[in-house]
Amino acid sequence: MKNASDAKKSPARPPTLEDVARAAGLSPITVSRALNTPDIVRPKTVAKVKEAVQLTGYIPNMLAGGLASRRSKLIAVVVPQINNSMFIDTIQAISDELALRNYHMLLCVSGYSPETEADIVSTLLSRRPDGIVLTGIHHSSELKKCVLNAAIPVVEIWDLTPTPLDMLIGFSHEKIGNALARFMLGKGHQRFGLIWTPDQRAALRHKGILDVFATHTGLTFTDSHVPLPATIARGREAMAQLLDRGEQYSAIICSSDTLAQGAIFEAQSRGLRVPEDVAVIGFGDLDFAQCTLPPLTTVKVDRWKIGQQAATLLADKIEGLPVAESVVDIGFTLIERGSA
CATH class of the missing domain: 3.40.50.2300 (Response regulator)
Incomplete structure (x- = not known):
C-alpha cells in the first residue's frame, strides 16, 4: 500500500471567486460586484475585496466578468514598429491616458505589412477588446471587413482622410x-x-x-x-x-x-x-x-497629443460619452534650424 506521500499530487488549481469570497468573509455576488462595478459598492467593501484578491492571488477573468457589461477593459493598439522613435511617444501617451480611464493597452507590431496587420487584428478581436487603435488609413479589405463586423470603436492615427473607418487623429x-x-x-x-x-x-x-x-x-x-x-x-x-x-x-x-x-x-x-x-x-x-x-x-508633429487624443476618443465612445469631432487634424510645424 502506497503512502500518501507516494501518491501523485493533483495539480494546483488557480484561486476562484469563491476563494476570494471566503477570504473576505463576503458573498461571491458581493465580491463580483466589487470587482466589476466598484462604483456601486461601499469603498470599505471594495478595499476588503482587493485585500482578499491580493492574499489569494486571484486573477479576475475579464472576459467572463465582462459579459454583462460587454467590457474587457482592453484596448488593442497596432503599430508598424516599436523600435522606431516616431511611435514611442504616441504609444506611451496612449498607455498613460488609458490607465487614467482604467483601461489597459494590448500592443502589437505589424511590421508595415497589410497582411500581417489583418492577421493581428483578427486575433486581437477574438480577445474581445473594447476598442482598437490602428496606424495609418491604408488597410486590407479583410481587415476593414473584420473591424466593421466587430462593431467596436476604432481610431486610426498618423494619417488623414475625411472617411476613416470610425475616428481619426492625424495630419496630412x-x-x-x-x-x-x-x-x-x-x-x-x-x-x-x-x-x-x-x-x-x-x-x-x-x-x-x-x-x-x-x-x-x-x-x-x-x-x-x-x-x-x-x-x-x-x-x-x-x-x-x-x-x-x-x-x-x-x-x-x-x-x-x-x-x-x-x-x-x-x-x-x-x-x-x-x-x-x-x-x-x-x-x-x-x-x-x-x-x-x-x-x-x-x-x-505632436506625437504625444496624437496618443492622448486617440485614447480619449476611444474611451469616450466606449463609455457612451459625446464625441465632438471624429476626425482631428493636429497639423504640423516646420522647424528651421542650422542644417538648412
Whole structure:
C-alpha cells in the first residue's frame, strides 16, 4: 500500500471567486460586484475585496466578468514598429491616458505589412477588446471587413482622410511634403537629392514634394530609396550613393530625421559643409534633432497629443460619452534650424 506521500499530487488549481469570497468573509455576488462595478459598492467593501484578491492571488477573468457589461477593459493598439522613435511617444501617451480611464493597452507590431496587420487584428478581436487603435488609413479589405463586423470603436492615427473607418487623429503627409519642397525652393535650392523609405505615409510626403516640384522649372532631383526600418546607417549609405554618382546637390530632403542625420554624417565625412555646401532637412523632430551639429531642420508633429487624443476618443465612445469631432487634424510645424 502506497503512502500518501507516494501518491501523485493533483495539480494546483488557480484561486476562484469563491476563494476570494471566503477570504473576505463576503458573498461571491458581493465580491463580483466589487470587482466589476466598484462604483456601486461601499469603498470599505471594495478595499476588503482587493485585500482578499491580493492574499489569494486571484486573477479576475475579464472576459467572463465582462459579459454583462460587454467590457474587457482592453484596448488593442497596432503599430508598424516599436523600435522606431516616431511611435514611442504616441504609444506611451496612449498607455498613460488609458490607465487614467482604467483601461489597459494590448500592443502589437505589424511590421508595415497589410497582411500581417489583418492577421493581428483578427486575433486581437477574438480577445474581445473594447476598442482598437490602428496606424495609418491604408488597410486590407479583410481587415476593414473584420473591424466593421466587430462593431467596436476604432481610431486610426498618423494619417488623414475625411472617411476613416470610425475616428481619426492625424495630419496630412502630402501637405508636409508640400511644405518641405516650398521651404527648400524658398531658400533658392534647385538640385535635390531625396532619401526615402517605401512605407505608405512616407510615399505621401514624397508625392507632396513632387507635386510642388512639378510647378517649377529648371530644378533637378534624384531619388535614393532605402529599405525599412529607417536608420542613421541607411541614411549615410543612401547619401554615399547619391554623392558617388558625381552629381552636385544643393539640398537633401529625407523621409525621417534618422536618415537625415546619416546624410549629414556622410556629407561631413567627405569634407562637405552643412548647410553651406549641401542643406539637409528631415521629418519628425526626434529628440536628437536639436542637439546635432548643425541642429537639424525638420517637421514637428505632436506625437504625444496624437496618443492622448486617440485614447480619449476611444474611451469616450466606449463609455457612451459625446464625441465632438471624429476626425482631428493636429497639423504640423516646420522647424528651421542650422542644417538648412
